[in-house]
Amino acid sequence: xxxxxxxxxxxxxxxxxxxxxVEAGTTGEMLDALVAAFPGLGPAIAAGVSVAVDxxxxxxxxxxxTRGAEIYLLQRLKGG
Amino acid sequence: xxxxxxxxxxxxxxxxxxxPDGLDKVTGRARYGADFSAPGxxxxxxxxxxxxxxxxxxxxxxxxxxxxxxKAVVTRADFPTGLEGEKWNLQDNAMAGxxxxxxxxxxxxxxxxxxxxxxxAAKLIEVDYEILPHVTDVDEAMKPDAPVIRAGAADYSVPxxxxxxxxxxxxxGHGDLEAGFxxxxxxxxxxxxxxxxxxxxxxPHACVGQLGADGKGEMWVTTQGQWYVRWMCAAVLxxxxxxxxxxxxxIGGGFGGKTTVFMEPLSLAxxxxxxxxPVKIVMDRSEVLRATGPTASASMDVKLGMTKDGTITxxxxxxxxxxxxxxxxSPVGEALQCAFAPYKLPAVSHIGYEVxxxxxxxxxxxxxxxxxxxxxAESLIDEMCRExxxxxxxxxxxxxxxxxxxSSYGPTFKSIGLKEVLAATQAHPNYAVPxxxxxxxxxxxxxxxxxxxxxxxxxxxAEDGTAQVAVGTPDIGGSRASLGLMVAETLGIPYEHVRxxxxxxxxxxxxxxxxxxxxxxxxxxxxxxxxxxxxxxMCRRAAAEWGIDPxxxxxxxxxxxxxxxxxxxxxxxxxxxxxxNMSATGGPICGHWQGLPxxxxxxxxxxxxxxxxxxxxxxxxxxxxxxxxxxxxxxHPSYVEGQYQGGAAQGIGWALNEEYVxxxxxxxxxxxxxxxxxxxxxxxxxxxxxxxxxxNPGHPFGVRGVGETGIAPPLPAIANxxxxxxxxxxxxxxxxxxxxxxAIRAGADG
Amino acid sequence: xxxxxxxxxVNGDPxxxxxxxxxxxxxxxxxxxxxxxxxxxxxxxxxxxxxxxLDGRLVCSCLVLGVExxxxxxxxxxxxxxxxxxxxxxxxxxxxxxxxxxxxxxxxILVASKALLARNPDPTEEEVRYWxxxxxxxxxxxxxxxxxxxxxxxxxxxxx
Numbered sequence: 001x002x003x004x005x006x007x008x009x010x011x012x013x014x015x016x017x018x019x020x021x022v023e024a025g026t027t028g029e030m031l032d033a034l035v036a037a038f039p040g041l042g043p044a045i046a047a048g049v050s051v052a053v054d055x056x057x058x059x060x061x062x063x064x065x066t067r068g069a070e071i072y073l074l075q076r077l078k079g080g
Numbered sequence: 081x082x083x084x085x086x087x088x089x090x091x092x093x094x095x096x097x098x099x100p101d102g103l104d105k106v107t108g109r110a111r112y113g114a115d116f117s118a119p120g121x122x123x124x125x126x127x128x129x130x131x132x133x134x135x136x137x138x139x140x141x142x143x144x145x146x147x148x149x150x151k152a153v154v155t156r157a158d159f160p161t162g163l164e165g166e167k168w169n170l171q172d173n174a175m176a177g178x179x180x181x182x183x184x185x186x187x188x189x190x191x192x193x194x195x196x197x198x199x200x201a202a203k204l205i206e207v208d209y210e211i212l213p214h215v216t217d218v219d220e221a222m223k224p225d226a227p228v229i230r231a232g233a234a235d236y237s238v239p240x241x242x243x244x245x246x247x248x249x250x251x252x253g254h255g256d257l258e259a260g261f262x263x264x265x266x267x268x269x270x271x272x273x274x275x276x277x278x279x280x281x282x283x284p285h286a287c288v289g290q291l292g293a294d295g296k297g298e299m300w301v302t303t304q305g306q307w308y309v310r311w312m313c314a315a316v317l318x319x320x321x322x323x324x325x326x327x328x329x330x331i332g333g334g335f336g337g338k339t340t341v342f343m344e345p346l347s348l349a350x351x352x353x354x355x356x357x358p359v360k361i362v363m364d365r366s367e368v369l370r371a372t373g374p375t376a377s378a379s380m381d382v383k384l385g386m387t388k389d390g391t392i393t394x395x396x397x398x399x400x401x402x403x404x405x406x407x408x409x410s411p412v413g414e415a416l417q418c419a420f421a422p423y424k425l426p427a428v429s430h431i432g433y434e435v436x437x438x439x440x441x442x443x444x445x446x447x448x449x450x451x452x453x454x455x456x457a458e459s460l461i462d463e464m465c466r467e468x469x470x471x472x473x474x475x476x477x478x479x480x481x482x483x484x485x486x487s488s489y490g491p492t493f494k495s496i497g498l499k500e501v502l503a504a505t506q507a508h509p510n511y512a513v514p515x516x517x518x519x520x521x522x523x524x525x526x527x528x529x530x531x532x533x534x535x536x537x538x539x540x541x542a543e544d545g546t547a548q549v550a551v552g553t554p555d556i557g558g559s560r561a562s563l564g565l566m567v568a569e570t571l572g573i574p575y576e577h578v579r580x581x582x583x584x585x586x587x588x589x590x591x592x593x594x595x596x597x598x599x600x601x602x603x604x605x606x607x608x609x610x611x612x613x614x615x616x617x618m619c620r621r622a623a624a625e626w627g628i629d630p631x632x633x634x635x636x637x638x639x640x641x642x643x644x645x646x647x648x649x650x651x652x653x654x655x656x657x658x659x660x661n662m663s664a665t666g667g668p669i670c671g672h673w674q675g676l677p678x679x680x681x682x683x684x685x686x687x688x689x690x691x692x693x694x695x696x697x698x699x700x701x702x703x704x705x706x707x708x709x710x711x712x713x714x715x716h717p718s719y720v721e722g723q724y725q726g727g728a729a730q731g732i733g734w735a736l737n738e739e740y741v742x743x744x745x746x747x748x749x750x751x752x753x754x755x756x757x758x759x760x761x762x763x764x765x766x767x768x769x770x771x772x773x774x775x776n777p778g779h780p781f782g783v784r785g786v787g788e789t790g791i792a793p794p795l796p797a798i799a800n801x802x803x804x805x806x807x808x809x810x811x812x813x814x815x816x817x818x819x820x821x822x823a824i825r826a827g828a829d830g
Numbered sequence: 831x832x833x834x835x836x837x838x839x840v841n842g843d844p845x846x847x848x849x850x851x852x853x854x855x856x857x858x859x860x861x862x863x864x865x866x867x868x869x870x871x872x873x874x875x876x877x878x879x880x881x882x883x884l885d886g887r888l889v890c891s892c893l894v895l896g897v898e899x900x901x902x903x904x905x906x907x908x909x910x911x912x913x914x915x916x917x918x919x920x921x922x923x924x925x926x927x928x929x930x931x932x933x934x935x936x937x938x939i940l941v942a943s944k945a946l947l948a949r950n951p952d953p954t955e956e957e958v959r960y961w962x963x964x965x966x967x968x969x970x971x972x973x974x975x976x977x978x979x980x981x982x983x984x985x986x987x988x989x990x
Contacts, residue, residue, distance in 0.1 A: 108867020
């Protein structure tokens with residue numbers, strides 16, 4: 001199980017939970033599990049999110065997540 | 081120079097070698113976007129809306145088409161329908177549909193046998209407009225009764241009941257805000273505004289596009305990202321991406337503004353309609369300013385709590401930004417995430433609104449959002465330091481984040497170098513120079529995440545043991561030099577033996593553009609990993625010759641050698657020998673790496689500026705400027721310094737001169753460089769730099785990325801310096817002489 | 831509009847071209863003579879990327895009509911190095927000092943700097959900055975450009 005920290009604006013879709021716990025071994029599984037548990041998160045995740053795993057912003061669905069990892073969802077970042 | 085004092089175990093990394101494209105660029109041989117021509121080429125011109133918001137009733141191109149030499153006219157009717165999301169945004173921005181959303185919005189394009197003829201023909205295309213009410217200011221656009229730009233454009237994030245032009249809503253933070261403010265000795269809340277600015281690259285957009293009836297096409301274009309041009313043009317025109325081959329030219333500056341498409345799809349559409357003849361489109365400067373770039377304009381509220389000793393107890397930011405008439409382009413999220421990133425905060429709240437307005441579709445601009453966020457947050461921190469009589473660097477050191485601290489935007493920081501940056505700033509002689517009358521010193525810190533992105537790099541060993549590297553990130557500031565240094569260092573061969581080529585879309589897998597400060601980090605890491613693959617192959621070839629286990633071979637100083645006395649006694653086999661025998665030992669020797677390079681390391685910088693303000697005119701003169709920034713590792717220190725200096729100069733322009741000025745008619749009033757005034761040589765002093773190196777453990781040489789952080793601190797640093805010099809606090813950029821004078825005359829609080 | 835025949839000398843070579851009376855000297859250099867080293871950044875004389883020497887005088891070639899070059903001497907970036915390829919000290923110093931990033935403004939700045947050093951072989955930093963105030967660079971913040979010009983001036987004085 002991993003705990004995923006959401007940005008406050010997403011709490012509307014999670015029954016006001018700021019962090020939710022899902023079963024996932026990768027970033028992709030984590031995102032899928034979030035949508036399965038809270039379908040209201042679907043549009044936000046489909047619109048694109050950045051995921052920070054243990055302090056590093058990662059891209060892609062196949063990044064491994066270990067038990068106890070720190071996970072944050074962030075609005076997708078763009079660079080210049 | 082600070083860099084040269086740092087001892088490194090490297091032979092090449094960290095040296096100031098000549099850049100490989102230097103000779104071409106000082107002799108005029110380098111070919112930029114407008115320098116390319118193809119046989120049988122036509123020239124395109126674009127008809128643009130003179131109105132900020134207008135319904136297009138009818139377009140009549142008959143007079144233009146009647147001119148001899150005019151070969152094709154395209155309007156939105158020539159593009160596929162049914163696109164959604166960003167694809168629709170790109171298509172509608174490239175060519176208006178029923179409605180023109182801003183002054184300069186393309187409504188038709190024409191191709192003819194000469195550039196002059198195309199311009200003449202464009203003037204003959206008659207467009208019947210029904211003028212609609214418009215809004216360009218972000219705060220005006222947020223009012224409930226503002227003209228509605230696009231009904232139904234809001235995304236999932238916008239709660240019910242928001243004004244109609246709010247299309248995205250953000251809300252994030254942590255901690256108990258009320259308790260935080262209650263614990264403070266001083267709480268201040270202020271409102272700040274920044275105006276839209278343009279990236280201001282000196283090279284206008286230019287391309288030659290060719291598209292046949294068979295759906296196969298070619299494009300030569302100035303861009304930060306050839307694969308972005310490919311997918312965007314394919315999406316806008318309904319083409320198969322792999323059938324379009326996009327070759328990047330040398331690029332005359334981008335700063336984020338060349339990570340998207342504008343007239344590129346129009347050249348392809350014209351070419352297809354003109355029987356597949358190549359069509360060249362080169363924008364003029366007013367087209368660049370009216371219809372490309374710019375960045376968002378912002379209106380920002382910040383509230384901070386601070387104890388008497390300078391500890392920040394709580395922070396709240398509410399930012400409103402317009403990014404033009406399309407969704408998703410205003411960097412309000414990044415602005416909020418960067419605003420308080422340097423500080424360890426027990427309680428912080430961020431709220432953001434993205435708002436539509438009748439302005440061009442915003443494009444990325446160097447550390448998108450970070451300069452606005454820094455202006456608001458760092459101005460208020462400075463104001464409170466002054467009120468409490470505290471040193472601005474001491475206060476920043478007291479609150480600075482370090483590895484293991486929770487960031488203001490959520491995650492825990494890995495290795496970062498903010499405290500090292502602040503310590504180096506404090507120790508720099510510029511911070512101790514005595515100031516005269518009407519002079520003031522300002523300090524500010526800035527942040528950028530840095531970025532990786534899709535990356536594909538191939539390298540190959542030539543027959544003589546020299547090396548070629550194919551990368552997909554266009555070289556905007558010397559990246560071929562830094563990539564060449566890293567590959568040569570890894571191979572153990574001279575820098576001059578490596579050639580780095582920026583290649584077309586047919587030659588590699590998908591690469592994201594040179595954006596997000598990623599080129600030296602991501603292409604660099606990929607190039608090193610690709611080189612290590614080739615080294616592994618060369619070690620195997622040597623092992624096969626020697627008849628020993630490949631595991632017993634190591635690569636040292638450009639040669640394979642047995643890894644120890646037990647591995648066998650053979651003299652080192654140099655790269656030239658292995659390469660010379662490649663045909664007989666298994667064929668070509670190549671390396672490749674593709675993926676999303678992990679290990680991005682964030683970067684902080686602190687700037688110190690001394691200004692003198694003329695009390696008679698309000699004119700601000702920058703006397704002295706210092707940039708201190710953590711590079712992780714400076715692969716080529718000269719080009720790292722160049723990024724620091726260039727970022728500072730752009731930030732100085734944003735702070736003092738640059739802004740999009742719209743008339744009450746919604747038309748851009750200053751679409752030429754005379755009136756959109758970027759800094760010139762006589763506006764600036766030398767820009768002193770200190771490269772701090774806290775190596776990023778996620779990169780083989782410690783690179784973090786250096787391009788973007790440096791544009792954020794100048795905005796608040798100069799406002800802080802003006803406040804120190806005059807007592808007048810300016811909270812609305814740019815700080816032009818009339819505004820400064822008015823603030824001085826209004827008393828201490830402008 | 832009928833075109834006008836123009837004869838001029840460009841980088842020491844006699845040239846002829848047919849110019850539309852509306853075409854600028856920059857258009858003619860780039861489009862008729864294939865000398866694309868001079869750049870158009872603005873078309874209004876504000877950026878200096880098109881700087882050339884016309885009978886020895888520094889001009890923005892976007893503000894000169896092509897037909898005005900009739901009988902005149904034009905010097906562009908392509909003529910700056912020796913015919914055999916040896917670089918002008920300014921060109922060498924620009925590479926050495928990393929005085930270019932994207933390089934788009936570089937041809938104009940080199941031509942303008944050469945004109946400066948022809949009339950003032952020992953300029954102060956301030957004189958360099960004011961002379962180059964008509965040449966926009968968006969990448970460098972001008973620091974390394976100014977250093978390169980002053981170093982090239984010293985080099986040229988030493989050689990003289």
